[in-house]
Each structure stands twice: as structure tokens, then as C-alpha cells.
Amino acid sequence: MKSLERNPLSGIFDRYIQGSSIFKNRECLRHDYVPEYLPHREDQITKLGLILAPTLRGYRCSNIFIYGKPGTGKTAVTRYVLKHLSRKSVEVNNPLKVCFINCRTVGTDYRILTYLCDSVGVKVPFTGLSKGEVFERFKNGLKSLGAILIIVLDELDVLVRKHGDDLLYRLTRVNEESECGKLVIIGISNDLQFKEYLDPRVLSSLSEEELVFRPYTAEELYDILLDRAKLAFNPGAFDEAALRLCAALAASEHGDARRALDLLRVSAEIAEREGATKIDENYVRMAQMKIEEDRVLEVLRTLPLHSKLVLASIFAIKRRGLNNRMMTGGIYEVYTELCSETGLEPLTQRRISGLIGELDALGIINAKVVSLGRHGRSKKIRLNIPMKTLRSFLSEDLRLNFVLEYSPKCLRGGQA
DNA sequence: CCTCCACAGGAAGCGCAGGAGT
DNA sequence: ACTCCTGCGCTTCCTGTGGAGG
Numbered sequence: 001m002k003s004l005e006r007n008p009l010s011g012i013f014d015r016y017i018q019g020s021s022i023f024k025n026r027e028c029l030r031h032d033y034v035p036e037y038l039p040h041r042e043d044q045i046t047k048l049g050l051i052l053a054p055t056l057r058g059y060r061c062s063n064i065f066i067y068g069k070p071g072t073g074k075t076a077v078t079r080y081v082l083k084h085l086s087r088k089s090v091e092v093n094n095p096l097k098v099c100f101i102n103c104r105t106v107g108t109d110y111r112i113l114t115y116l117c118d119s120v121g122v123k124v125p126f127t128g129l130s131k132g133e134v135f136e137r138f139k140n141g142l143k144s145l146g147a148i149l150i151i152v153l154d155e156l157d158v159l160v161r162k163h164g165d166d167l168l169y170r171l172t173r174v175n176e177e178s179e180c181g182k183l184v185i186i187g188i189s190n191d192l193q194f195k196e197y198l199d200p201r202v203l204s205s206l207s208e209e210e211l212v213f214r215p216y217t218a219e220e221l222y223d224i225l226l227d228r229a230k231l232a233f234n235p236g237a238f239d240e241a242a243l244r245l246c247a248a249l250a251a252s253e254h255g256d257a258r259r260a261l262d263l264l265r266v267s268a269e270i271a272e273r274e275g276a277t278k279i280d281e282n283y284v285r286m287a288q289m290k291i292e293e294d295r296v297l298e299v300l301r302t303l304p305l306h307s308k309l310v311l312a313s314i315f316a317i318k319r320r321g322l323n324n325r326m327m328t329g330g331i332y333e334v335y336t337e338l339c340s341e342t343g344l345e346p347l348t349q350r351r352i353s354g355l356i357g358e359l360d361a362l363g364i365i366n367a368k369v370v371s372l373g374r375h376g377r378s379k380k381i382r383l384n385i386p387m388k389t390l391r392s393f394l395s396e397d398l399r400l401n402f403v404l405e406y407s408p409k410c411l412r413g414g415q416a
Numbered sequence: 417c418c419t420c421c422a423c424a425g426g427a428a429g430c431g432c433a434g435g436a437g438t
Numbered sequence: 439a440c441t442c443c444t445g446c447g448c449t450t451c452c453t454g455t456g457g458a459g460g
Contacts, residue, residue, distance in 0.1 A: 304447090328423065348449060353424070369424070373458030376422025 021234065021277045022268050028232040029265040031258055034079045039227060040220040041073050044211055048081045051209050052184075055096050055148045056089055060175065060182040065206050067189045068213025071256030074188050075154055077213075082150065096148040103159035109167045112159070113138060120145045135170060142174070148182040156187040157194040165202050172205035215255025221247035224257055225264055233268065238279045242267065245284045263287050296385050299362060300393045306347055307355050309338050312403040314365065315390050318383060320411055327378040328353055333410045341406070342399060356381065 027033055054061045066074050082098050089096045099119035106112050113134045117124045120141035124134050174183045187206050195203060225243045250260035266287035271279045313334035317325050332349050339346040360367040366382040394400050
């Protein structure tokens with residue numbers, strides 16, 4: 001009995017089951033949630049609606065190319081318009097099909113083709129057929145479908161950069177080849193320069209119509225957050241100042257609505273975990289730090305091993321306060337020692353110099369070339385992320401966590 | 417004023433992995 | 439199964455350089 005009461009989980013679960021004092025509906029803050037109303041995107045919604053409207057009478061409309069920075073509502077607006085369009089098409093009994101594909105998650109030409117086949121009711125094996133064969137089956141499926149198919153290719157720039165515009169070229173030509181098939185392509189891209197990668201024929205066909213999404217201002221972000229907050233939280237669980245801060249922080253980062261919603265969601269989660277009943281500015285600041293730390297940790301985790309060792313060396317030097325050793329040479333010395341400690345073959349100093357440059361470009365460190373006269377030229381290194389973050393990163397890596405307590409021989413007896 | 421340190425950073429080339437074409 | 443090609447990570451070799459100390 002006693003052990004049951006002491007169970008550390010029981011309190012957490014009980015509180016959860018009793019219901020949150022903050023959240024009413026968490027789903028409303030997710031990225032893929034499409035609300036009933038999208039503030040400050042009326043223009044884009046109207047334009048997209050006008051372009052797509054002919055499909056309701058069975059006519060093919062122009063292909064559309066949509067671009068804008070991340071979190072500017074491209075995907076949300078597209079989903080919103082297509083949702084209403086599909087509904088209407090059922091009403092007027094002029095069915096159309098929609099196939100929504102995110103090129104980042106779907107990844108390859110072949111897998112996109114299987115999705116397309118699926119949407120016209122053709123089953124294809126997930127492997128074994130040539131791309132050409134699958135494409136033929138898709139065209140036949142489209143022909144026998146007899147309806148308009150709207151394909152949305154989200155994050156199209158990712159696909160083209162990885163696999164070229166071959167598939168896109170063939171898709172844009174479907175309408176010219178077969179009279180029966182009616183295909184509308186909506187391409188969405190985060191990257192404005194991506195157009196330069198495209199074959200001019202593909203580009204002209206794809207961007208028969210273009211839609212640009214500019215970043216949201218802080219005011220607009222606030223309106224978006226307010227709408228969502230009313231849906232997601234219980235009355236009185238948030239105040240205006242907290243929302244304004246979320247909006248301002250996200251606006252300073254190219255007006256990213258996704259970022260603003262993340263901030264709000266994480267603030268709420270922290271507040272809830274701390275047993276608070278209201279989200280205030282403090283929680284927003286904590287959320288910003290948490291998001292930033294998570295982002296940095298994610299970058300650190302994906303670094304190549306030797307870059308991690310360089311960072312571990314920087315950690316070891318900084319921990320001992322030996323700022324005068326924070327140069328390429330000093331770091332290289334510690335690095336080679338850590339290598340022999342781990343049983344690794346060290347890379348050359350030239351290469352490490354390059355890796356330091358890469359860490360600088362990533363913003364993890366700050367490397368500045370300085371001249372020390374008689375003592376030559378070198379790069380002065382400054383750590384650009386909190387020591388705490390670096391420490392927790394090192395502690396989770398089994399090969400590197402010994403560095404936390406390690407005192408390099410080459411630094412011993414060294415003056416501060 | 418000149419020297420010379422301790423690197424920076426460019427150029428070339430090597431071995432390897434993965435993809436495309438046959 | 440094979441060749442060829444390309445990109446990547448790395449090494450080797452190299453020339454260039456700002457300024458403290460002679």
C-alpha cells in the first residue's frame with residue numbers, strides 16, 4: 001500500500017486525468033491543424049479560389065506555383081481552399097480528386113508516383129516496377145477516372161534539389177499528351193531561388209499562375225495567436241501580454257506563424273507542468289529558451305564525430321578558464337589528446353581548421369582571425385552557445401561524456 | 417624598418433561510396 | 439555484374455600575412 005502511494009507517477013497521471021487547467025484542446029496548436037478561419041490571408045484565399053473555381057464545372061484550370069518563407073501560411077491556405085473546393089464539388093456533383101504530397105516526407109520520384117496511382121485508384125507494388133511503367137499506369141488510371149485530379153506538391157524545392165525536375169516535367173506534359181486526363185499541379189516552395197533550378201519549359205508550365213506569401217507582421221501574428229488561443233485554452237488561461245510577446249519574438253524571425261504557435265504551445269506545456277493556471281510572459285521566455293536549446297542540441301547531435309571532438313576540446317579548455325588557449329593550435333593540441341584517449345586517429349590540423357570554420361558558419365562558435373605579432377596569426381575562438389547546453393550534449397554522448405571530468409595533460413600546469 | 421611566428425586558407429590529388437548507364 | 443562518373447572527406451603541399459619584438 002505504502003509503495004503505491006510513493007509511486008512518483010501516480011501524481012502525474014492523476015493530475016493529467018483530472019484534466020488540464022490550461023488546455024481545452026491541444027490539437028488546435030499543431031502545425032497540420034487547419035482552422036475555420038485564416039486571418040490575414042483573405043487575398044491569397046480569394047485568388048486561389050478564383051484560379052481553382054473552373055474545376056467545379058469540369059474545366060482544367062491553370063497550374064499554380066506558390067512560394068513564400070516558412071510559416072507564412074502557404075500549406076494552410078492551400079489545404080483550406082481545397083477542403084472547401086472538395087466540399088462544393090460534391091454538392092454540385094462534379095467530383096474532383098485531390099492528392100496532397102509533402103515532398104520532404106515522401107522523398108523519391110517512385111514513392112510520389114505510388115501516391116499518385118493510389119489517388120486515381122490504381123494499386124502498384126511498392127517496388128519492382130520501373131518508373132516509366134508506374135507512370136503509364138498512373139496515366140491510364142487518370143484517364144479512366146474521368147475527373148480532374150489536383151496534385152499538391154508541398155516543399156517541391158526539396159524534391160527538385162534531390163532528384164531533379166524530371167518527374168515534374170513529365171507531369172506537366174500529361175495534359176498535352178492525353179485528352180482525357182485532366183491534371184492540375186500546385187507546387188509549393190519555401191525557396192524563392194528554387195525557380196532557377198527548373199527547366200524553363202517546366203517553369204513556364206508550372207507557374208501559369210503565381211502566388212506569393214509575404215511574412216506576417218507582429219500584429220498579424222497576434223491575431224492568429226489570439227484566434228488559436230481561444231480554441232486551445234480555457235478562458236482566463238492566457239493574457240494578452242504573453243501572446244504579444246510570442247508574436248513579437250516570431251515576427252523578429254521572418255514572421256513565422258509556425259514558430260509563433262510553437263512558442264505558445266511550449267509556453268503552455270511548461271506552465272502546465274509547473275502547475276500554473278495561466279500562461280504569462282515568463283513562461284514564453286522559458287519556452288523560447290527551451291526551443292532554442294532543443295534546436296541547438298539537434299544541430300550538435302547531427303555533427304560528424306570529429307567536429308564533436310573539436311567541441312569537446314573547446315569545452316575542456318573553457319572549463320579550465322584558459323582563454324589564451326582558445327586558438328586553433330591550442331584546440332588542436334587538446335583534440336589530438338582526446339583522440340588518443342578515445343583510440344581514434346586524429347585528423348590533420350588543416351582539416352581541423354576547416355572544421356572550426358564549419359562550426360563558425362553554423363553559429364555554434366565564433367572564430368575571428370587575430371594577429372599576435374611575434375606569436376603569429378591564429379583564429380580566436382569564442383563559444384556561441386551556453387556552456388550548459390554543451391555540457392548536457394556531451395553528457396548524453398557515451399563516447400564523449402568522459403570529457404566532462406577530464407583534465408587534458410597538455411593543459412596541466414598551464415597558467416590561466 | 418625588417419623578421420619571423422603560427423597559423424589561414426587555396427590548390428591539387430587521393431580513396432571511397434553511391435548512383436547512372438549498359 | 440560491370441564500368442564510368444560524381445561528390446565528399448580528407449591529406450599534402452603550398453603561399454600569404456598582421457604585427458610584436460629585435
